[in-house]
Amino acid sequence: MSRRRLRGPRHGLRLARALLGSQYATMLEYRAEIALWALSGVLPLIMLAVWSQAGVTAADGLDAGQLDRYFVAAFLVRQFTVVWVTYSFEEDQLHGRLSPWLLQPLQPLWRYVAAHVAEQATRLPFVLLFVGVIALVHPAALWLPSPERLLLGVLATWLAFAVNFLLQSVITMGCFWTERASALDRLLFIPYLFLSGISAPLETFPEGVRRLALATPFPYLLHFPARVLAGESVDLLGGFGALLGWAALLLPLVLGLWRLGVRRYGAMGA
Amino acid sequence: MGTNGDAPMAAGAGSIQVQGLGKTYRVADKLPGLGGTMRHLLRRRLRDVVAVRDVSFSIEAGEMVGFLGPNGAGKTTTLKMLSGLIHPSTGTVRVAGHVPQRRQRSFLQAITLVMGQKQQLIWDLPPLDSLRVNAAVYGLDEADSRRRIGELAEMLELGEALTRPVRKLSLGQRMKAELLAALLHRPEVLFLDEPTLGLDVNAQARVRQFLADYNRRTGATVLLTSHYMGDITALCPRVLLIHGGQLVHDGGLADLTSRLAPCRAVRLDLREPVPADAITPFGTVEQMDGREVRLLIPRERLTEAVAGLLAHFDVLDLEVSDPPIEELIGGLFRQGGRP
Numbered sequence: 001m002s003r004r005r006l007r008g009p010r011h012g013l014r015l016a017r018a019l020l021g022s023q024y025a026t027m028l029e030y031r032a033e034i035a036l037w038a039l040s041g042v043l044p045l046i047m048l049a050v051w052s053q054a055g056v057t058a059a060d061g062l063d064a065g066q067l068d069r070y071f072v073a074a075f076l077v078r079q080f081t082v083v084w085v086t087y088s089f090e091e092d093q094l095h096g097r098l099s100p101w102l103l104q105p106l107q108p109l110w111r112y113v114a115a116h117v118a119e120q121a122t123r124l125p126f127v128l129l130f131v132g133v134i135a136l137v138h139p140a141a142l143w144l145p146s147p148e149r150l151l152l153g154v155l156a157t158w159l160a161f162a163v164n165f166l167l168q169s170v171i172t173m174g175c176f177w178t179e180r181a182s183a184l185d186r187l188l189f190i191p192y193l194f195l196s197g198i199s200a201p202l203e204t205f206p207e208g209v210r211r212l213a214l215a216t217p218f219p220y221l222l223h224f225p226a227r228v229l230a231g232e233s234v235d236l237l238g239g240f241g242a243l244l245g246w247a248a249l250l251l252p253l254v255l256g257l258w259r260l261g262v263r264r265y266g267a268m269g270a
Numbered sequence: 271m272g273t274n275g276d277a278p279m280a281a282g283a284g285s286i287q288v289q290g291l292g293k294t295y296r297v298a299d300k301l302p303g304l305g306g307t308m309r310h311l312l313r314r315r316l317r318d319v320v321a322v323r324d325v326s327f328s329i330e331a332g333e334m335v336g337f338l339g340p341n342g343a344g345k346t347t348t349l350k351m352l353s354g355l356i357h358p359s360t361g362t363v364r365v366a367g368h369v370p371q372r373r374q375r376s377f378l379q380a381i382t383l384v385m386g387q388k389q390q391l392i393w394d395l396p397p398l399d400s401l402r403v404n405a406a407v408y409g410l411d412e413a414d415s416r417r418r419i420g421e422l423a424e425m426l427e428l429g430e431a432l433t434r435p436v437r438k439l440s441l442g443q444r445m446k447a448e449l450l451a452a453l454l455h456r457p458e459v460l461f462l463d464e465p466t467l468g469l470d471v472n473a474q475a476r477v478r479q480f481l482a483d484y485n486r487r488t489g490a491t492v493l494l495t496s497h498y499m500g501d502i503t504a505l506c507p508r509v510l511l512i513h514g515g516q517l518v519h520d521g522g523l524a525d526l527t528s529r530l531a532p533c534r535a536v537r538l539d540l541r542e543p544v545p546a547d548a549i550t551p552f553g554t555v556e557q558m559d560g561r562e563v564r565l566l567i568p569r570e571r572l573t574e575a576v577a578g579l580l581a582h583f584d585v586l587d588l589e590v591s592d593p594p595i596e597e598l599i600g601g602l603f604r605q606g607g608r609p
Contacts, residue, residue, distance in 0.1 A: 005379075005409035018406035022392060022399045029394040099355055100390035105378040106407045262373075266295065267355045 019111065023118035031122060038126040041082065044074035045134075047199055048141070062203055066232065068141035070201050072134060073153075073226040078198065079127045080120050081161040081221060085112045086172040086185045093175050099267050109169065109258070116165065145231055152236065153229030159243040160221045166250035167217060173254065176261025191216065197223030217246045284331040284366050284380070284458035284491035286352065291361035292515075293322040293347050321347040323515040324361070331458070334485050334492040336506030336523070338599060344515040345495045346385075349461045352493070353383040366458050366491075379408060382457040386464035389448055391436045397447040398432045401454060408455035415454065422450045425480055442473030449477070453484065460484075462494045466501055478504045499599075511599070530598040533566035538579065539587035552579055561586075 006014060027034060048071035052064065062070065089112065092098045101108040135142055145153060171188060174181035193199060195218035202210050202223050213219050224239040297319050300310040309315075322344040329335050339345045350356045352363055354370030354377065363370055368377035391400040398419075405415030423432055426446040431439055439447065445465065453460070462481070466474040482505055485492055496502055502509060502523065509526055511519035519526050536553065540561045549555050552575045553567035567575045572590070579585065 006411055007409065011406075011409050014412075015406040018403045022395060022403050025395055025399060026392060096385075096388045097390075099350075099385070099388070100383070102355060102373075103353055103378060103381070103383055104404070104407050105375045105409075263357055263371075265356060267350050 015106070015110075016114075019114035020118055020121075023111075023114045024121055027115075027118045027122040034119060034122045035126045037082070038079060038123050038130070041078050042075065042130070044071045044078060044198055047071055047074075051200065062201060065140065066230070067201070068138070069143050069230040070226055070232070072131075072141050073230040074198060074222055075130070076127065076229065077153075077157050077160065077222050077225045079123055080157050081164050081225075082119075083116065083161070083164045083168045085109075085116070085165060085168050086175070086182050088112060088115065089172045090175050090180070090182050094179065096267070102262070102265070107258075109254075113165065116161070120161075143231065145229060149228060149231050153225060156225035156228045156239065156243065159240070159247070160225045163217055163243055163246045163250065164221050166247060166254055167221075169254045170250060170257065173257035173261050176257075176264050192218050192221065195219060196221050197226065217242075220246065284489070285364075286327075286329040286366075286459065286491065286493070287362075287364045288328065288352070289326050289362045291322060291325040291348065291351060291363060292320070292359050293344075293351060293356070294359045295319045295321055320515055322351070322358075322512075325512070325515075325517045326361075327510055327517060327520050329491060329493065331491050332485070332489040333508065334481075334494065334506050336502035336509040337493055337495040337512065338502065338509055339495075339512040343512045345512055346463055347515075348512065349383065349463050349493065349495065353381055353461050354378075355383070379455060380457055381459045381461065382452040382455070383461040384448060384452045384463065384465050386445065386462075386467035389436070389444065390451055391444070391447055393436050396433045396435055397428075397439075397451065400436075400451055401432070404451050404454050410455065418454055418456070419450070422453060425483060426450055427476065442469050442476075445469060445473070445477065446480075449480070456488065458490055460490055460492045460494075462492060462496075464496055465494070466496060466498055474498060474500065481505055527592050527598065528569060531592060533568050534572055535591050536565055536567055536572075536576065536579070537587075537589045537591070538563040538565075538583070538585055541584040541586055544583060548582070 005011075048068060051067055051071070089098070092101075098108060101111060131142070167188060168185065171181060171184045174184050178184075195213040195216055197219055202213060202219055205213065220239060220242045224234065224243070227234045228236070228239070295318070296316050298310065299315045299317060300306055325344075325348060337345050337348070347356070351358045352365055352370060354365075354373045357371045366377065366380040368374055368380070370377060370381075391397055392403075401415070401419055405412075405418075410418065419432070423429070426449060428443065428446055428450065431443040431447060436444060436447065445468075449465065460481075465481070466477050469477065478501055481492065481494075484490060485505075492505070494501065494506060507522060509519065509521070509523050510517060511526065519529065533554070535556070540563065543560050544563075546555055546558055549558075549563055549565060553565040553571075555563065555565045557564040576588065576590065580588070
């Protein structure tokens with residue numbers, strides 16, 4: 001009887017390859033939709049145009065060039081930190097797709113992580129296309145980051161995605177208690193819009209608001225990685241520390257809620 | 271068929287013990303219209319619905335057991351509890367030596383649940399992509415999973431269907447691919463909920479044959495629900511009958527038929543018509559149409575009555591039959607009665 005089972009890193013690697021491969025193949029089937037999603041993420045570029053017209057001065061903490069670079073960097077960070085796990089999870093639960101996953105020896109949230117990473121890979125060509133367009137219409141807004149800043153920027157973006165994923169996963173666990181947990185996601189969207197730095201760099205905020213924002217995870221989801229990528233002076237240790245701290249706080253919360261939620265799971269629609 | 275992949279299970283590995291199992295759901299009622307919506311919003315009316323009540327049975331490793339009952343009887347809820355998908359409200363369950371709701375890795379490796387009306391295959395990709403993911407999830411190595419897929423695809427006659435997107439497969443091909451995906455990790459216990467739902471007669475027969483072969487080759491335990499009695503009669507010597515959340519029969523299919531139908535139907539084709547009075551001493555006349563007679567005879571008197579009929583009348587043809595099991599069970603559920 002053949003009972004060989006892969007274990008350890010070899011199993012993890014094979015699993016990651018299989019999950020990412022299948023998710024990437026699925027995402028390619030929806031590439032037109034993903035291009036539109038990528039296009040819908042141009043808010044930072046719109047804000048760039050708005051703020052350029054508003055005539056930001058050095059007194060606001062940023063000159064025009066810095067502002068350009070910040071919003072282009074924010075656009076790039078946003079493209080790779082978008083999270084939609086609540087919506088997918090809710091749909092999968094309502095349509096009974098979650099049930100077979102719960103009966104397999106793999107925490108189902110990993111499937112959503114793989115789907116997000118695959119979606120990011122599918123977005124990449126469209127994002128590069130946008131950058132090409134920016135290079136044509138507003139070349140002054142582009143810059144060449146140093147290799148270390150590029151590396152740190154990618155790392156900060158990846159950590160921001162992880163924290164954003166965990167943050168939305170907390171809301172997602174509400175799917176075990178309510179059929180419309182996605183409505184709760186709006187609770188995250190509004191503070192994200194105002195506190196992440198997607199509408200305006202934190203440097204332009206009044207001091208009190210800026211301090212309040214920094215006490216939440218939102219600036220670390222966009223403002224911090226964008227400034228790292230843009231080559232601006234930034235508290236690297238504090239920023240990465242905050243990202244790791246939020247991840248360390250949210251991960252056990254998600255897993256705890258998961259355990260409680262699964263006990264309540266009614267397997268409706270399945 | 272290779273010899274490595276489907277050797278029989280260890281004795282007792284796939285047994286199921288269920289004691290006093292119950293499940294109660296809390297549901298909110300909502301009346302129609304705006305008034306109902308407002309009341310639902312402001313003062314939700316909750317009530318408890320008992321889906322399964324005090325169900326006990328045990329199944330030996332390797333058994334194939336049919337699980338019968340009308341819609342809403344509690345079959346699927348029971349399967350969900352046995353597979354660990356939902357937590358029971360009362361009672362205890364052990365499947366393959368595990369408490370299902372703990373969902374330990376070794377338990378999940380040992381079971382599978384197939385729901386005929388639900389799919390786990392990725393809709394936009396060929397089944398092979400989903401199978402590759404399943405193989406990785408269950409930790410099968412590349413060579414082992416390739417061999418298993420080849421063996422099962424051959425048994426299921428899937429052929430090139432494995433390389434076409436799932437959305438382009440026929441219902442029968444899709445169901446067979448679902449079975450392949452569910453059995454790739456070689457589970458010891460199979461919970462099958464309507465695995466032939468919507469399939470045509472040929473596809474049903476092929477799936478039945480596959481399940482019978484799979485059980486014979488692997489010794490896997492199978493608990494099967496189906497609305498097609500053909501599935502049950504072909505595969506399951508033993509049936510559990512559930513009604514209103516309660517188990518009302520646990521035993522052989524023949525025993526169930528005897529309990530539901532204490533008489534057997536006898537059809538006579540006579541050379542000459544005879545008066546009804548002459549027939550009635552042998553049984554209850556159901557129908558008389560010239561030379562054709564249909565009567566019901568209690569099982570315990572059958573031999574004696576048939577001998578009497580042959581001795582007293584000039585019989586051209588005689589046929590003894592049980593009423594179809596689906597008619598018997600359907601009649602029982604329509605009456606809301608118990609066997």
